[in-house]
Amino acid sequence: MVVETRDVYTIRLSAINEGRSGQFYMISVPGVGEAPISVASGFGRKIEFTIRDIGSVTARIRHSETVGIRGPYGNGWPWTDYDKIIAVAGGIGFPPVRSLLEEMVDLGRGKDLEVLYGARSPSDLVYKKMLEDWGNTLDVHITVDRVDSGWKGKVGFVPSLLEDTHLGKEAAVFIIGPPLMMMNTVKEALRLGFSEDRMYLSLERRMECGIGVCGHCNVGEFYVCEDGPIFPYSKVKESPELFL
Amino acid sequence: MSVLTVCPYCGTGCQLIVNDPGTGERVIGYSKSPVNHGKLCIKGYSGLSYNFSRERLKHPLIKKNGEFLRVSWEEALNATSTRLLEIIRKFGPDSVAFQSSAKCTNEENYLMQKIARMIGTNNIDHCARSCHSPTATGLITTLGAGAATGSIKSLEESKTYFVIGSNTTEQHPIIGTAVVSGRKNGKNLVVADPRKVQLAEIASIHLQFNPGTDVALLNSIMFVILEEHLEDVEFIKGRTQGFAEFKKEIEKYAPEITEGITGVKPDAIRETARLIAKGKPTSILYAMGITQHIHGTENVMSISNLALLTGNVGVRGAGIFPLRGQNNVQGSSDMGALSEWYPGYVPVDSPKVGYLEDLWKRVLPRKKGLSLSEMFDAAADGSLKAIYVMGENPLVTEAAISDVERGVDNLDLFIVQDIFMTLTAGMADIVLPASTSLEKEGTFTNTERRIQKVNKVYESPGEARPDWWILNEVGRRVAGMSNYGSPEEIFEEIGRSVPSYSGATYDNIYPIGKQWPINSDYPNGTEILHAKSFPIGRGKFVPVRYGPAAETVSEEYNLIMTTGRNYFHYHSGTMSRRADLLSRESPEPYVEISAEDARLLGIKNSQTVTIESRHGSIETKARITDKVPKGVVFVPFHYDESRVNRLVGKALDPLSKIPEFKVVAVRLLV
């Protein structure tokens, strides 16, 4: 287990990830319950999950000797459909983007991806070591909302990074993060002239069964666990419950 | 197979049909029931899964060297009886005490009090002490019967509802819906409550008065009724006594004067008085908001005064409705599981006890026993050596918990009979695994005095046994009680012991129950009490003077805390917190606080805060809401990980011995 931040940690299992980036698994602690967690590593690598301990299950996974896992569920990022991709992640939304990055790198398409990552503060950044390594070879841009000591990078909300991207307006934009961050990113992307037809959101809802039956994640005519969690913005933009 | 039985939760007594596992474990409301007409609340529909919880107690346990060991029933029963008998032999019968349970059947409550009394002690009490003992004391004084005067069905005929100190839609949801529907159909609704409960939102008037000022509020309403000559002159003349003296007291309570106490504007009081007195018939519904005060009995008598003053007793659609918190509070009180009354509310020092002595063939104790909270004090000072608890969790639900702990620690013998390893059971020397009410037969008496048949749906897990079976075994061993072969045999004896039950049989209360008194004069039971006369002849006005609550705010403790239940949970949560949906809906302890107080204290939603009173402190999460006014916080008592009763003091109502759960001065620390 790797401690990422005050309340975020990463666990690595010996099993191979059969999920594509953007998909999720249901992880369970026996006797406590299950929680949906996006896969953080690329397809074919060892499974990793980066988890924020916020609920009864997620707080216990790190202390649990055995965990249950089923999946993968949901769809993945549709990155193979596009030549260029800008992935925008806020906070704990970053792990599925790391998975995307690894997947693209593994297939030799690392250069087609630009990653924008925003966290509340430098101490809230996950994968600090990896971020350094990627910084040398890949396009990863980081910003924080608030600084604490020693930060030399950018300060500001993550949508503001969109302005300086270089992959061009034809790129697909993948967005994942807290509702407010996603809403502002969509707005900014539209303002800058990115096409709404190539914009994708990853939605987070209460999910239990993972197979589109139990009903908790129902939003509009969709079941987030089955039809999502990744949705073309154009398909869900009319949904009044989109951004919580 | 499907079985008709009664919901195990609140005192409404909704009738359920439950299918057994072979036919799909379906739960529906019984549509022929005069109580719930086929309707249920979420606790009825989704609250029964505790029955199949993997945490059910399945075997008797005896603690040895601090650890519970599984033993046989024979061993457990022998240990129970030898150790009890030894203590009785050494220290006398008053050195043992019994805590019965309003969650158990009439038959079981009857057995437990009988065991206590046949041993020679009146140290028998139960949780009615902490909820409706003021109702029994108060209404027996004023009307002659400590029970609801009307029926749930008769609420349909009310023109005005006066709801005071009852969050009816959450605590007695199906009764609450009668009020909601009545209001929707244009009836008047006055809600008096410090919290903005759901009924307050749809009320004609919401009197958001200061906690603990009920008497001042009620007296001022009555002041206006007299001032505007809205009283029922004929009823007062024909049916009551003590009016003149009562009137003299009321004359001191002009709404302009009480405003300083209650915080309620005189106009609202005047309007309320008119609705209650003119919009007849008026039914008055109350619950713990009235009773859980050191003036609880006086509060109840004030309500009785208001009903008598306006002639709202004995008529369909009118009446006084003390809403019972637990499924069988009415019944367990009727059975005499109280330290001052034998079955049928015969005072322990009354010559009428002789009748029971003949029936039970035993000389019976005539001295008042210890009430619930007194039991733990007596244990702490060493005069009480053993307590036998059935289906109660006093380490969570009693006031002044640290004193309860001290008492329990000092006991020679602590026996707990329960369906789960509760916090209290964990402290026991002997734990006896019991069946749930869906696993046994018996009767419950609901809040409208309806005696209802409880039937077995499920098999008990492991070696768990019905409480009546366990008590029968214990009674035979420690009290020389004769053997009962079935709950029905016990019920037949209840009919001989309690006059108001004398006409009830398992056959004739099935399927829809009958309201007591049921006897040769009223073979079909009695829907409306006091229609022609009161058991004490005339209804009694009792002048009640306002006195402040035991605790008041100070600079140090600047908030008033009130405690209670929420919609999803019940008692100490042992059942409801093991029901999936209920526990999901309200998973953790919290304190409700107004936005204004939260802002002043710099508290954010969901933030962990410390609540301190003069008696103790707990940690819990803040929930900012507009339900409570500034200056008041509310904490539910269901959670054993954060026991709010640590904060509640020991002040008791001198008349009924109920602690003041509703007014505690506290402060919040971040």
Added chain:
Amino acid sequence: MSEAFIAISKDFEMFGSVEREGEIIFDRVGEFDEISEGRSRYAPKEFLMQRNENVLLLKQQEKKAVFGVMSCDLKGFYLMDKQVLGKDPFYTERRKNTLFANFVCNEPCEGGFCTSFGGPVLEEYDVQALRSGEKYHLLVSEKYDKYFRNYEREDGAFFSKFKLEFGSKMEALQVDGVENRITWNSGLWKEFASRCISCGACNFSCPTCYCFDLYDDGDERKREWDSCILSGFTSSSAGNNRKDLDERLRQRFYHKFVYFKKSKDEYLCTGCNRCVEDCPVGIDIKEVINHNYSGE
């Protein structure tokens, strides 16, 4: 129908609608005559989805035949199929192994509005029976035809004629287009919320509601019928998209009349009226259909 009943009982465990304590409920039955033709008190969806069960074990499902299901209730199961069948192994196994014999009501029931959704004669069925005097007209699906070899076959004409007559006695509501008429900010939702006590009856009684909750209980993982009227239904660490009761009530009706229509081209309602009958405060789904939204 006794002969077919006996034939079926050789292969199936037999259940049916029977009267107990004045309620028509579902229980085991030994012979056809025990079955009540009256309207059952509830939709027997527990034959497909248990109210509470361990999902770590899927036992071999016994073959069950359930007689006396109301057409409106059975229609609900066909609607549920569209979301659940093939995905939920428990439901799917039971659905495959359960024979439902539905009775078509001879007369409209009080409050029901099945004609608004194509009832009471169903186009999909296992065994569909319509009483006419002393005899039943039968429609039997191919799957179960072998049990009815000795019975007269219907071509459906009698049923069509009956349906027409029935329709004249129970006027259909104007359901078509409700997905376009209904409004997000209608005052209905707040008015419903002022009365609703969150009992869940509308969900539990509904022959089309299939949502459930998953939870751990010791070494078992259990599912239990859930209710979208409860706040915890949607609350998660990311927040709660339906914090208020009026939003949750709206969701229930939007799911039935807007979302399911969009995704499956069906309304998720059969006109059984059970949610209305079981609601303790008289919230009426018919009001959602009939309400004059544009006039608000």
